[in-house]
Amino acid sequence: xxxxxxxxxxxxxxxxxITMLACSxxxxxxxxxxxxxxxxxxGDVFDVDSVNGLxxxxxNHPAAISRAEGALxxxxxxxxxxxxxxxxxxxxxxxxxxxxxxxxxxxxxxxIEVDVKLESLGxxxxxxxxxxxxxxxxxxxxxxxxxxxxxxxxDGTLQRSSKNAIAADGQWxxxxxxxxxxxxxxxxxxxxxxxxTSAAKDIGTLxxxxxxxxxxxxxRNEHDLGQRFSGLxxxxxxxxxxxxxxxxxxxxxxxxxxxxxxxxxxxPGFVSAQWIAEPPPTPECHAGTIAQASDGSLMAxxxxxxxxxxxxxxxxxxxxxxxxxxxxxEVADGVQPDGSRxxxxxxxxxxxxxxxxxxxxxxxxxxxGANGNLKTSTDGGRTWSPAQRLPDGIRGxxxxxxxxxxxxxxxxxxxxxxxxxxxxxxQCRSWLExxxxxxxxxxxxxxxxxxxxxxxxQALARSHTGSIVTTxxxxxxxxxxxxxxxxxxxxxxxxxxxxxxxGRFVLVYxxxxxxxxxxxxxxxxxxxxxxxxxIHWQAAVVLEDESGEYSYPSVIQSDDGMVHVIYTWKRIRMxxxxxxxxxxxxxxxxxxxxxx
Numbered sequence: 001x002x003x004x005x006x007x008x009x010x011x012x013x014x015x016x017x018i019t020m021l022a023c024s025x026x027x028x029x030x031x032x033x034x035x036x037x038x039x040x041x042x043g044d045v046f047d048v049d050s051v052n053g054l055x056x057x058x059x060n061h062p063a064a065i066s067r068a069e070g071a072l073x074x075x076x077x078x079x080x081x082x083x084x085x086x087x088x089x090x091x092x093x094x095x096x097x098x099x100x101x102x103x104x105x106x107x108x109x110x111x112i113e114v115d116v117k118l119e120s121l122g123x124x125x126x127x128x129x130x131x132x133x134x135x136x137x138x139x140x141x142x143x144x145x146x147x148x149x150x151x152x153x154x155d156g157t158l159q160r161s162s163k164n165a166i167a168a169d170g171q172w173x174x175x176x177x178x179x180x181x182x183x184x185x186x187x188x189x190x191x192x193x194x195x196x197t198s199a200a201k202d203i204g205t206l207x208x209x210x211x212x213x214x215x216x217x218x219x220r221n222e223h224d225l226g227q228r229f230s231g232l233x234x235x236x237x238x239x240x241x242x243x244x245x246x247x248x249x250x251x252x253x254x255x256x257x258x259x260x261x262x263x264x265x266x267x268p269g270f271v272s273a274q275w276i277a278e279p280p281p282t283p284e285c286h287a288g289t290i291a292q293a294s295d296g297s298l299m300a301x302x303x304x305x306x307x308x309x310x311x312x313x314x315x316x317x318x319x320x321x322x323x324x325x326x327x328x329x330e331v332a333d334g335v336q337p338d339g340s341r342x343x344x345x346x347x348x349x350x351x352x353x354x355x356x357x358x359x360x361x362x363x364x365x366x367x368x369g370a371n372g373n374l375k376t377s378t379d380g381g382r383t384w385s386p387a388q389r390l391p392d393g394i395r396g397x398x399x400x401x402x403x404x405x406x407x408x409x410x411x412x413x414x415x416x417x418x419x420x421x422x423x424x425x426x427q428c429r430s431w432l433e434x435x436x437x438x439x440x441x442x443x444x445x446x447x448x449x450x451x452x453x454x455x456x457x458q459a460l461a462r463s464h465t466g467s468i469v470t471t472x473x474x475x476x477x478x479x480x481x482x483x484x485x486x487x488x489x490x491x492x493x494x495x496x497x498x499x500x501x502x503g504r505f506v507l508v509y510x511x512x513x514x515x516x517x518x519x520x521x522x523x524x525x526x527x528x529x530x531x532x533x534x535i536h537w538q539a540a541v542v543l544e545d546e547s548g549e550y551s552y553p554s555v556i557q558s559d560d561g562m563v564h565v566i567y568t569w570k571r572i573r574m575x576x577x578x579x580x581x582x583x584x585x586x587x588x589x590x591x592x593x594x595x596x
Contacts, residue, residue, distance in 0.1 A: 031094050031110075032238040034087075034215070036072040054089050056215060056236075061085035068232060069117075074216045076228035077120045084228035086217035095130055096208045098240055106154070106205035108181040112139055113237035114215075116175070118168040118230070121145055125217075125229040127175075128236065132211035139177060141166070141229075144547060149177035149190050153203030160199040162192040163570040165547045168231070178242070181205060195572055198283045198306050213238075267541045268585040271578040276300055276318050276566065277328040280573055284308065285316070287399065287494075288566040288574050289554045291349035293358060293380030296559060297321045300566050301331070301347045301360065302574050313343045315362050317381060325576070331384055332375060334364040342366070346415055348397040351380070352404070357427060360384065361396035361412070370415075372396045374428060394422050394431050399494055400448040401554070403457070411457070411477045413447040419461055421447070421477050433478075437471040440482030444469045448497035449477075450505050450534055458534045464492050466513045466521075470534070488529070488537060489513040489592055491521030496553035500581060501561065505531045508543070508553035508565050511594045526550040526567060527594060528579065530586055538586035539595050543567070543577055550575075557581075 032054045058065045064075045064085035076084045093099065098107045112128050122143055129138040137151045145165030151158045158179060166173040176191025181204055188199035215236055216229040264270065276288075282304035290300045298320035305313030315332035318325045334342035347362040358377040363370040372395030375384040390396050398415035405411065407425070409432070414420035419437035424430065437447070437459065447459035457473040459480070467485040488509065495509040511527040514520055525545040529537040543565065544550035553567040563579040587595040 029241055030237060030239045031098060032089070032236075034236045036067055036234055037070045052092075052094055054092055054094065056087040056089050059086050059088035069234075071115065071117070071232040071234035072216075073232050074229050075119075076217070077230040079228065084217050086228075087215035089213040089215070091210045091212050095213055095238065096136070096206050106208055107240055108205055109240050109242070110137065110151075110179060110206060111237070111239040111242045112137075113176070113235060113239070114139075115172050115232075115234040116141075116166075117170070117172045117232040118145075118166065119232070120230045121168045123228075126214065127229060127233070128213070128215055128238075129217075130209060130211055130213040132209040135207040136209040136211060137206065139175070147175045147177070147190055147192050149179075149188065151179045151188065151203065152207045153181070154205045154207060155203050156201060158188045158199055158201035158203055160188050160190050160197060162190045162195070163197045163549060163572055164192050164195045166192060167547075172232075179203070195570065196283060197571070200306065200310060264542055264545065269580050269583040270541050271562065271580050273543075273575060273577045274325070275569075276302075276320075276325045276574040276576050277316075278573070280304070281316060281328050281330075282306070282313075284571045285574055286568045286571055287346045287552045288568065289347050289349045289401065290556055290564055290566045290576075291351045291358065291381075291401070292556060292558050293319075293351055294353075294355050295380050297380065298558065298564060299349055299351075299358070299381040300325070300574065300576070301349050302566075302568075303345045303347060303362070304328075305343070308345065308571075309343050309366070311341045311343055313345065315344050315347045315360070317360075319381065320576070331381075332360065332362055332373070332387060336364075345370075346399050348399065348401055349381070350397065350402045350404075350410075352427065359397075359402075359428065361398065363395060363398060363415075370395065372398075376428075390428075391431065393434065396422060396428070399446040399552070400496065401498075401556070403449040403451055403499075405451070405476055407476065409476055411449055413449055413459065415446050417443075417445060419444055419447045419459060419471060419480070419483070421449075421459075421480070423477055435473075435478055435480060437480035438482040440484065442469050442483040442485065444483055446494050447471070448495055448507075450497055451499045452534065453503050460486070460495060460497055460507065460534075462492055462494055463490050464514070466490060468495060468507075468509065486535070486537075487589070487592060489521075491523060493520060493523050494552040496555040496565070496567075498555045498557060498563075500557055500563075502581075503532070504581070505534055506540075506555055506557075506563055506581065507531070507537065508555045508567070510551065523549040523551040525594075526553065528565070529589065530581070530584060537589055539589050540581075540584040540586055541579065542594075544569075 066073045125141045127139045130136045135152045147162040178189035190197045285304035288302040301317040314330045316328045318328045334344045344364045350359045360375040365371045372390035373387045397412035402412045412422040421435045423432040444461040444463040447461040450458045463469045468488040468490045469483045471480045491512045497507045507529045512521045526543040528540040531537045548570045551568045555565045565577045569575040
């Protein structure tokens with residue numbers, strides 16, 4: 001198989017791979033392979049370096065198929081669905097059973113590898129597909145550049161999309177997706193430019209189908225094609241028993257400049273950005289929280305594991321001292337008293353002043369039936385007490401930090417389907433009456449609490465309305481006003497906010513809304529806004545503006561006046577940005593539009 005490598009610091013080419021595995025060996029075996037380095041021996045048959053005699057045939061519109069850069073070029077951008085050209089490989093038992101007789105039975109794993117370079121984007125494009133209706137398998141690129149993978153098995157369908165996207169940028173890109181029925185923790189994997197997204201679904205064997213295998217397009221029925229691929233394809237490999245691919249960790253360039261962009265790092269007030277854990281300890285991570293310990297160090301925590309909701313997801317933490325984050329450690333898990341294990345999620349850190357305890361709230365169970373848990377530390381999170389289950393009806397702080405009032409009351413915002421606030425005045429030994437913000441006909445969750453100089457409290461929250469919503473309290477959080485929309489958009493993703501020492505407020509959120517008919521909107525860009533009254537907001541900086549997910553920010557101001565934000569970076573990294581609010585150059589947000 002032709003190898004493409006980096007040259008002069010630039011990515012010349014990468015291999016795209018979907019892999020479904022039989023898991024009995026670390027090396028695997030090829031079922032089929034097609035490369036396009038040499039001219040065809042004649043006609044429309046592409047069988048150079050073919051395995052097991054499976055010949056790829058130019059189908060439907062051969063004039064749109066050519067060779068370039070030693071690869072196959074499909075020029076489908078201007079063709080109709082019916083005219084779209086593909087390579088077609090006639091059905092063979094090898095492609096679903098692993099042998100040419102079909103006697104081996106349906107595969108329990110499979111691998112598809114291919115190099116791709118896109119010439120256009122904007123519509124869904126098939127890369128490799130062998131399916132008839134709802135059976136078989138497929139690898140495709142969505143209209144926004146994410147790679148999707150679907151496998152139909154005897155016990156259901158596994159479908160997964162990559163966390164990062166590729167573009168029509170003149171570069172070769174690497175994508176890999178894996179499935180293995182015999183894996184213990186995760187059974188599927190999508191790999192895009194070495195960034196790995198994992199999935200799990202109990203599927204015993206690959207479902208057979210007599211449909212042909214298609215390279216570069218979607219085969220609907222005879223002479224009826226769609227979702228056409230435009231660009232270059234090379235090194236198409238279908239294999240099995242690739243245990244090594246399933247367990248290969250994804251890696252990205254650890255340099256924050258390359259992951260954020262110099263144009264963002266040069267913004268007034270943008271001090272630095274770095275990974276919290278590199279390499280990360282788990283395939284996925286999400287929902288970070290940050291606090292400053294009594295000794296001045298910063299502590300971050302998040303949940304991580306195979307994927308959100310998996311039973312192996314635990315709470316991880318890292319300490320920031322002398323400009324570096326420590327190696328992450330798992331500090332809480334979902335192990336129950338009977339030995340069973342559930343998932344954990346949405347941790348929140350809080351440090352009481354005057355050498356008081358540090359608190360770690362987190363939930364376990366399921367999103368529908370989550371339980372609140374609390375750990376405490378007397379040494380700034382270096383060691384933790386055993387977990388204690390919070391009383392029935394109390395879940396503590398969830399997603400966003402508590403706020404400590406002058407009278408010693410701690411206001412803990414919840415992650416419930418309504419805006420719920422738990423209150424304690426004795427460091428969580430007992431709890432005051434829970435307060436609730438009337439919804440005013442609006443829906444909202446995950447409030448972030450701000451403290452105004454006149455003693456009023458304000459909460460901002462994510463909402464399905466397409467706008468960030470707000471509510472106010474005049475009596476230390478005992479009661480709240482009905483929810484109202486703000487002028488800021490919301491994609492129904494979490495926000496973070498804090499009150500600065502100078503009385504201003506900082507809000508970190510995705511300045512994006514919800515497209516019509518969608519559950520939520522894109523979790524990009526990630527923005528920082530500042531307000532003096534909690535009502536009128538001005539643009540400060542942009543933390544991320546590329547495609548992908550940048551979400552669930554947590555924000556604090558440290559003793560030295562710096563603002564620290566941690567957030568989820570494409571569900572595979574936790575990222576830490578440091579901002580200097582004294583150097584922000586604020587600009588108005590007019591008619592809901594972020595200034596350019």
